[in-house]
Amino acid sequence: MATATIRDVAQKAGVGVGTVSRVLNDNVSVSQETRRKVLAAISELDFSPNLAARRLSSGKTMVIGALVPYFTNPSVVRRLQGIVSVVTNSVYDLILFDVELVERRDEYLLNVLRRQMVDGLLIISLTPTDTDVQHIQQAELPTVLVDANHPALSRVVVDNVFGGYQATKHLLDLGHRHIAYISDYLDDPFNSPVRDRFKGYRQALAETGLEFIPEYHQQGPHGRYEARAMTTNLLNQPTPPTAIFAYSDTQAIGVIEAALDLGIKIPEDLSVIGFDNIEAAEYLHITTIRQALYESGVSGCELLLQVMANPMPEPQEILLPIELVQRNTTAPPIH
Amino acid sequence: MATATIRDVAQKAGVGVGTVSRVLNDNVSVSQETRRKVLAAISELDFSPNLAARRLSSGKTMVIGALVPYFTNPSVVRRLQGIVSVVTNSVYDLILFDVELVERRDEYLLNVLRRQMVDGLLIISLTPTDTDVQHIQQAELPTVLVDANHPALSRVVVDNVFGGYQATKHLLDLGHRHIAYISDYLDDPFNSPVRDRFKGYRQALAETGLEFIPEYHQQGPHGRYEARAMTTNLLNQPTPPTAIFAYSDTQAIGVIEAALDLGIKIPEDLSVIGFDNIEAAEYLHITTIRQALYESGVSGCELLLQVMANPMPEPQEILLPIELVQRNTTAPPIH
DNA sequence: TGACCAATTGGAACCGGTTCCATCTTAGCT
DNA sequence: AGCTAAGATGGAACCGGTTCCAATTGGTCA
Numbered sequence: 001m002a003t004a005t006i007r008d009v010a011q012k013a014g015v016g017v018g019t020v021s022r023v024l025n026d027n028v029s030v031s032q033e034t035r036r037k038v039l040a041a042i043s044e045l046d047f048s049p050n051l052a053a054r055r056l057s058s059g060k061t062m063v064i065g066a067l068v069p070y071f072t073n074p075s076v077v078r079r080l081q082g083i084v085s086v087v088t089n090s091v092y093d094l095i096l097f098d099v100e101l102v103e104r105r106d107e108y109l110l111n112v113l114r115r116q117m118v119d120g121l122l123i124i125s126l127t128p129t130d131t132d133v134q135h136i137q138q139a140e141l142p143t144v145l146v147d148a149n150h151p152a153l154s155r156v157v158v159d160n161v162f163g164g165y166q167a168t169k170h171l172l173d174l175g176h177r178h179i180a181y182i183s184d185y186l187d188d189p190f191n192s193p194v195r196d197r198f199k200g201y202r203q204a205l206a207e208t209g210l211e212f213i214p215e216y217h218q219q220g221p222h223g224r225y226e227a228r229a230m231t232t233n234l235l236n237q238p239t240p241p242t243a244i245f246a247y248s249d250t251q252a253i254g255v256i257e258a259a260l261d262l263g264i265k266i267p268e269d270l271s272v273i274g275f276d277n278i279e280a281a282e283y284l285h286i287t288t289i290r291q292a293l294y295e296s297g298v299s300g301c302e303l304l305l306q307v308m309a310n311p312m313p314e315p316q317e318i319l320l321p322i323e324l325v326q327r328n329t330t331a332p333p334i335h
Numbered sequence: 336m337a338t339a340t341i342r343d344v345a346q347k348a349g350v351g352v353g354t355v356s357r358v359l360n361d362n363v364s365v366s367q368e369t370r371r372k373v374l375a376a377i378s379e380l381d382f383s384p385n386l387a388a389r390r391l392s393s394g395k396t397m398v399i400g401a402l403v404p405y406f407t408n409p410s411v412v413r414r415l416q417g418i419v420s421v422v423t424n425s426v427y428d429l430i431l432f433d434v435e436l437v438e439r440r441d442e443y444l445l446n447v448l449r450r451q452m453v454d455g456l457l458i459i460s461l462t463p464t465d466t467d468v469q470h471i472q473q474a475e476l477p478t479v480l481v482d483a484n485h486p487a488l489s490r491v492v493v494d495n496v497f498g499g500y501q502a503t504k505h506l507l508d509l510g511h512r513h514i515a516y517i518s519d520y521l522d523d524p525f526n527s528p529v530r531d532r533f534k535g536y537r538q539a540l541a542e543t544g545l546e547f548i549p550e551y552h553q554q555g556p557h558g559r560y561e562a563r564a565m566t567t568n569l570l571n572q573p574t575p576p577t578a579i580f581a582y583s584d585t586q587a588i589g590v591i592e593a594a595l596d597l598g599i600k601i602p603e604d605l606s607v608i609g610f611d612n613i614e615a616a617e618y619l620h621i622t623t624i625r626q627a628l629y630e631s632g633v634s635g636c637e638l639l640l641q642v643m644a645n646p647m648p649e650p651q652e653i654l655l656p657i658e659l660v661q662r663n664t665t666a667p668p669i670h
Numbered sequence: 671t672g673a674c675c676a677a678t679t680g681g682a683a684c685c686g687g688t689t690c691c692a693t694c695t696t697a698g699c700t
Numbered sequence: 701a702g703c704t705a706a707g708a709t710g711g712a713a714c715c716g717g718t719t720c721c722a723a724t725t726g727g728t729c730a
Contacts, residue, residue: 353719390717
């Protein structure tokens, strides 16, 4: 069956197309009787308005976009789950843009902006440049950052400096004095948390009067295997660290595996603390800094819906709490 | 800036709108010189074609839909990651429909079909009813099932009966004779794997001359906590099982936690085998049946793209292999 | 040289909604 | 009774692309 159009409905109901449109969009003035007739015609023809046409004429897409980096990253997935839970209960649909290659990030953003693909945009764990922000503002697209920061955009963030500080402080409090940090590349322009946590790490060290030892900071691509390699580097040094702060739980798992390989006991010989509190951290009893991943998605999406409904003059910031979760991978050093 | 339209481009380039459209869609006959002029005008005006308009006039949405149940389920996430990896490298965008409530499943499907929201549809882990299939065929929407089965639709599947058989056989081969199965509700019409694996379980038992003991089958909502409760039920029986086959790794984790609570040692006192081989199974060294989750998403999406490009008269079936992964949660029974 | 054909191009019609404006009722008020 | 205002309705114009048809141009061949 060729799908019915609004004109078919109008004809069948004996009214004009404008009236049918009014019935479809409720709220406007249509008499009871007319509405009844139109609804009857609609159900008789099994009519459902064509989305593309509706979008073109109304200028609204009824779609929210989510720009995510590395959809394979468990913390990103968790945030997305929060987003999905909110979108599912709204009138919007969700379109997913996965940025696997940082070089293609721009392309995506511009594409989304210029083609009016979405009514609102969530950017996850990708710090936008000033140029990006300019583009966004020019396009007047409601946008919310989740786990990324920019003064000109609304955002849901966590105090990563404090998180890095807290993780390091925990190790210091246990008595460790040789504390390493393994992380993603510090100079990744789109990853600001990696720098913030590093800052917190150094603050805690400085506060205790410890010097920062460059050899104790290893950086590389994100991932379990990469973390494993970095850990081996660390543990083969003349004075190996007695504790390792990993930028993410995923990396902490790599650290643990490397230690296992080398016959180094955790937490007796080596303390490990991660970050994020992904599910696997719970299974493996990894001490970590919990951040509200799922909730960040929920809040981010709720904030976006608000901004879309009535644009706010000032960008909003929602700060989510973090918390040390002590489990079984940290303990005082032996000597 | 009000975004430029194709007519603005036409005017600036001194050509007709048809010509601009031809340039945009390549392949048709446009002279070198004209093409150059048009492209110049396009870049000068920073023009990008409006998607809604393109969709309306061409009838193509350039969007693929993915209908998934419980986006929080790790195996579903893994499949989706496979899908995303393929979609990202295609010209299509991905729209995600998360069905949290089974009752709303129909609503989603009909909505997607009738409003021509997508050019192709992937249905993950949701077995469609005959009525659903009728609707899909009526709408002539290219559709591929992933981890779900229906003879009239193309699909990517795994032999779940064999999987259940293999898991149970592994336990039998180790010498177990009291083997329980914990699973989702068997009568969930949209979850056929749960029944298939159960069938395999019973086949293996029967083949060994063992009777099926109803008390050894526990069913309930999917989840770690629910699995924990079911395990406690099992282990408190007069003759508790010496081995448990869990429908999913997530449930196997619940089983392990319950055993830990009760001071029951794994694998010495209790063997546990899961299904799926999600990442956590690797971390926790759970013996399981590996199915190619990520690959199922990849193949499913590739198959869909094929079907969309040139519709096939016959529905295709791709059967992915499964494999026993022996780790540390299964061993021979003590007595 | 004239007929014919292919390549190129312009632009109207169309996709199926929304929206605005003009028109027509009808009730309310003096 | 006459006038006004509010409510209901029809339908043209519009959103911004694609596509088809007709027209123009230039080249080829007999």
